[in-house]
Amino acid sequence: MHIYDGDWMSFFGTVVVEVDDGTGDVLTHTTHNRITNSCIEYIFKRMVFEDVVHPVSIRLGNGGRGPSSYNPKTDTALPTPDDMSDIYNPILSPKPAVRTRDGASVLYTIVEPWVVPYNPISERQNVNEMGLYFGSFLAAHTTIVDLNYLISERKRHGRWLSGTYTDEHYVNVTWKFTFGRRSDQAGGFMIGGDVV
Amino acid sequence: MVDETEYTFDDYTKIAKRNHDVKPTVKDGFAISGELTLRVLRKDGSVEEEKLPNLIVNGAFNYLPQLLVGNTNARINTMSVGTGGWDHELGVPKLVMPSDGALFNHYQSGIMTYYGGSPPEGEVEGIQWRTEPQRHTPGHPEYSPFIGIATYAYTFDCKTDTAHINESALFVSDGTMFSKRTFPARVLSFGEFLEIVWEIGVTRF
Numbered sequence: 001m002h003i004y005d006g007d008w009m010s011f012f013g014t015v016v017v018e019v020d021d022g023t024g025d026v027l028t029h030t031t032h033n034r035i036t037n038s039c040i041e042y043i044f045k046r047m048v049f050e051d052v053v054h055p056v057s058i059r060l061g062n063g064g065r066g067p068s069s070y071n072p073k074t075d076t077a078l079p080t081p082d083d084m085s086d087i088y089n090p091i092l093s094p095k096p097a098v099r100t101r102d103g104a105s106v107l108y109t110i111v112e113p114w115v116v117p118y119n120p121i122s123e124r125q126n127v128n129e130m131g132l133y134f135g136s137f138l139a140a141h142t143t144i145v146d147l148n149y150l151i152s153e154r155k156r157h158g159r160w161l162s163g164t165y166t167d168e169h170y171v172n173v174t175w176k177f178t179f180g181r182r183s184d185q186a187g188g189f190m191i192g193g194d195v196v
Numbered sequence: 197m198v199d200e201t202e203y204t205f206d207d208y209t210k211i212a213k214r215n216h217d218v219k220p221t222v223k224d225g226f227a228i229s230g231e232l233t234l235r236v237l238r239k240d241g242s243v244e245e246e247k248l249p250n251l252i253v254n255g256a257f258n259y260l261p262q263l264l265v266g267n268t269n270a271r272i273n274t275m276s277v278g279t280g281g282w283d284h285e286l287g288v289p290k291l292v293m294p295s296d297g298a299l300f301n302h303y304q305s306g307i308m309t310y311y312g313g314s315p316p317e318g319e320v321e322g323i324q325w326r327t328e329p330q331r332h333t334p335g336h337p338e339y340s341p342f343i344g345i346a347t348y349a350y351t352f353d354c355k356t357d358t359a360h361i362n363e364s365a366l367f368v369s370d371g372t373m374f375s376k377r378t379f380p381a382r383v384l385s386f387g388e389f390l391e392i393v394w395e396i397g398v399t400r401f
Contacts, residue, residue, distance in 0.1 A: 009256055011226050035225050041343060041344060044325070047272065049310055105261065181294065
């Protein structure tokens with residue numbers, strides 16, 4: 001069997017992270033993910049014989065970068081297709097997520113936010129990776145810039161000089177699988193006839 | 197001096213990346229493709245074989261999200277052939293459109309059984325599957341572009357004096373068309389057979 005230059009049915013994952021600093025001023029960050037091989041196997045089995053629909057959860061971690069440096073030379077934490085059991089260093093309990101369908105997309109949304117303390121000095125509670133779990137296995141994995149780092153950058157630029165912010169941040173995550181037609185002839189990934 | 201610029205979260209991501217050269221997370225995903233092998237089994241024992249890629253139609257784009265959300269456990273289990281796939285005016289197979297949901301002119305359908313592995317000895321019809329993520333590793337001596345392949349096989353007989361089979365499709369058990377292909381007619385006489393082996397492969401892109 002060969003791969004053809006033609007039409008493929010595809011989906012990719014998008015992770016939307018919303019951080020509320022306690023004042024209702026929500027920062028939104030969107031990134032992509034690595035779909036694991038075990039996820040692809042599971043969906044394939046669902047197509048052929050598997051009746052079990054696993055409960056879904058999302059987990060945060062701080063192993064998404066090197067342990068003490070952002071130096072890419074020491075950064076070995078890029079998600080790989082073989083990340084099947086867990087994210088690199090989970091720091092908070094998984095949150096159950098609800099599955100919903102939105103047209104050709106499937107959304108996994110946590111039912112309540114995490115409360116993450118802001119700590120500009122310690123990396124202990126930095127959040128820089130997230131995992132989507134189907135049952136006990138890791139289905140998708142993403143790494144992001146540390147939330148605390150971004151927040152401190154924001155503070156440094158003077159957005160939070162009013163003193164109304166709290167030291168706790170509320171983190172919401174929505175994981176989205178967007179289905180589309182990957183058409184080499186059309187020159188890209190198509191959703192509803194539009195190349196995106 | 198306070199910077200009054202209205203930064204967004206993504207602006208800070210860019211700042212961080214600029215300052216620390218952080219690698220972005222890879223954007224990749226799941227992909228499905230398919231192809232079918234047509235085998236005409238003649239009365240004289242000869243076999244004519246050809247492999248063709250298919251088009252996964254829009255029905256599949258409705259079916260798979262339903263499967264992921266858990267709204268259905270329907271499976272691909274039906275293969276059909278038809279006689280309406282030829283454009284007589286242009287002299288070419290009719291164009292299969294993503295919006296197609298049926299054959300142009302249905303001739304025969306067959307329901308396939310999933311055996312949970314290999315079918316019984318001597319049985320060529322049915323549904324099989326295999327996964328091989330280890331082979332889906334660059335540099336593997338037996339590299340496979342696919343993480344998994346499902347195989348659907350059915351043998352159609354000729355129920356009339358002759359039959360001009362020129363289209364085929366796979367269907368989910370709820371009637372949703374999954375994939376389709378048109379082709380130059382395979383002309384069968386009574387007593388001859390058309391065996392179709394349809395492979396659906398999953399991989400990443």
